[in-house]
Structure formats: C-alpha cells, structure tokens
Amino acid sequence: MAIKINKKIKGYSVQKPEDKAKEAAPAAAPVARAEPDSNIIQMHEKVERPDVLVGSTYKIKSPLVEHAMYVTINDIVLNPGTEHELRRPFEVFINSKNMDHFQWIVALTRIMSAVFRKGGDVTFLVDEMKAVFDPRGGYFKAGGVYMPSIVAEIGSVVEEHLKSIGMIVDPELGEEQKRLIAEKRAAYEARAKGKSKAGPEPGSNESVAVTGEGTSFPPSATMCSKCNTKATVIMDGCATCLNCGYSKCG
Template identity: 55%
Template structure:
C-alpha cells in the first residue's frame, strides 16, 4: 500500500523493535507500581469484610470463635484482591485470655506487614500440645488448639484465593468412596456418610484417622496418600 506525502519531509527515524519492547516494559512496570499491595502503612478502612469460624475443642466447655477481617485492595479494577488484615478470637473460657490476646495481636501484625503470610498456616498446624491432641468428628486429629486455629486460617485463605486447594478429582473421590464401602462391608462395620471406618489408622499426611489396607496397600481414604505411590 502506497502513501502519498503532501508535506515537506523535515526528518525521519528508523523504527526499532527493541525500543518498542523497552517502552512496553516501562509502561508495564509503571502500571505495576500503581497496583497497591499489602504493607504496614495501608490504612484501616472504616468497614472490613469478615468471616467467623467456630471450633470446639473437647477440653473446653465453651467454643472458640475466630473472626478474620479482610481488606480489599485495588477495588473495582482487574487487580482487585482480598487480603487478611486482622484476626480476633472470642470465647467464654477465660483460661485462654492472655495467650489469645497475644497471639491475635502477633498474627494481625504479620497480616498487615504484607508479603507472603501463608507460612503462618504450617507454623501453627505444627504446634503440638505436650498433653496430647484430640480427634475431631470425622476422624481428623488435631495436635493442639493452636493447630486447629491454623486449619481455620488455612480454610479462610483458600476461600479468598490466597491458598490453592489440593482437591482430588471426582473420579478419585468416587474410587475411594467405593473402596470405603467395600472395606466396611468386609469388616462388618458401619459409618455415617463422610465418616471413616472406626478401625482406620491415622494418616501422617493429612492427620485424619482414615488409613485402611486397600488392594494390599495402606491407603488414606481422606487425602488418597498411599504407601504404594
């Protein structure tokens, strides 16, 4: 296609693809700087979105309620994100008062610091009570009350997209459910829907009492972990 030039040429330049790429990179970097990320100087809005989780440890007569409030960064843009901002714990059991207040303040400070705060989950889940843990309904073992709080925070982080769920496919879940029913029939045991056989052993991966001998191999009916690979 030819282009007719009616005006006098006063100058010219050769188009450079490298320069175009550099300009595009600069524009992208400038746009990235405008994206607000979580940091300790982010001011607290008047309204935060929150979720409350209830846990009931067997050693307490009262439940413990964990409330996590989130801040929304870059609202109404393609970069909108929810990040945990603060955490509160409440219970009628005053035995926990001192360490609950201390723990919530430390966790909230970590949330507001920004960066990758997901490490809190594993740190808390690996806290073991020297007096021994406890089993929750369904067979999941909790090594401590702090660990159960860690599981609650993990659930919340998955809900807001900060952590990714490692869910099994429907096909894998169906196979494990069929093997569970076969095992119950063979052993003459009964279990409620979603529960695991009473004779099942503790899985060291997901800490759930759901490991049975399946097809000659110890397999977890909850997470699918198998000694046979």
C-alpha cells in the same frame, strides 16, 4: 536559516503538525500502558484501615476447653473494582467465655494481625501454628482430623480462610485418584455388609459399619500419616486411607 543542497532532489513531501504527533505517539504509548501499574496497591504496613472490612467467623469447639472459641478474620480489599482486586487478611480476633487462655490468645492475635498488615507471603503462619503440639495430648475434631493442640486448630482455621480468599491453592485430587478412593470405599462397604450378614467374628466387638455419609469413615479406622484424618483401614493386608488414597503399599 538557509540550507544549501548539493545533491539532486529526487522527491519531496510537506510535513504537517499532525505527522509530528503521529511519530511521537509510538514512543509515548509504552509509558501510557505502564502508568496504571504504578497505581496498583499492594499490602504493606502503611495501608490504613478502612472503616469497613469484610470478615468471616469460625467456631472452634475443642474438648480441651469448656467453652467454644470464635475466630474472626477480617480482610481488606485492595484495588476494588479493577482487574487487580485483591483480598488480603488484615486483622484477627478470638473471642471465648473461657478466660484461662486469655493472655496468650490476645498476644497471638496481635502478632498475627501485625504479620497480616506487614504484607507479603503470610501463609507461613499456617505451617508454624499447625506444628504446635500440646504436651498433654491432642484430640480429634469433627470429621476425624487429628489436632495436636488448640493453636494447631487455629492454624487450620487460618488455612481454611486463606484458601477461601485464594492465597492458598489446595491441589485437587486427580480423576484417577478419586476413582481409586471411590473403589476402595465401595469395596470396604461391601466387605462390611458381608461381615454383618455373616455375623461378628467370635471375640470381636468392633463395629465395621460405615457411619454417616459423604466424608464419614469407619469407626475402626486409624489416623492417616499423610492427611491426619482418621480414615485408614486395612484392605487386602494393606493400610489404605479412604480420605486421600494414601497407601503404604504404593
């Protein structure tokens, strides 16, 4: 087809097939970058269970039951070997020799497993389970942490597991708060040593020695309303927690 040119020709160039490919490349580039994202697998109910799952087992020894409970949470690894690799809970089992709670344990684990497979934010289970209390009363587990019920301790185990796989991020104490807790603990230990040298006060049989090491707390400590740990002591007329640093005096 002939094209008539009415204007003066100022310049010209020969277009090659390679030039056409270069012009089309920028338009196709964004599509090529977005294509891998479409292959990212997110957790949903249609994800099939693989033959092998990675799991962890936690032991619960409550004074409310005779035998210990063993909570096993199995995780599925999504997008393995890529930068989008995720580890998400897939199923949970609870095993115990105690058959008194068999029915509700089976029901609880099946519901929890169904929620895990559904995907999305499953961390709400932790808050719901930790809010369950036993009308007969709770108990203190090792470390002085108060548990209002067995279900609450199972929720605490789930929380610990979700933290280990990165679904729950536990805010760390700041350097200033850590220093304050260390100072309070050192001051309390120094005061306790001073009292032990001077002898117990008349009519007082309470021990003021700090038991254990590391995360142990005085036997006279009371429960902290913030972290639910039996670590609150009276210092300078003010209740102060030696675990999280919370103080009613600010």
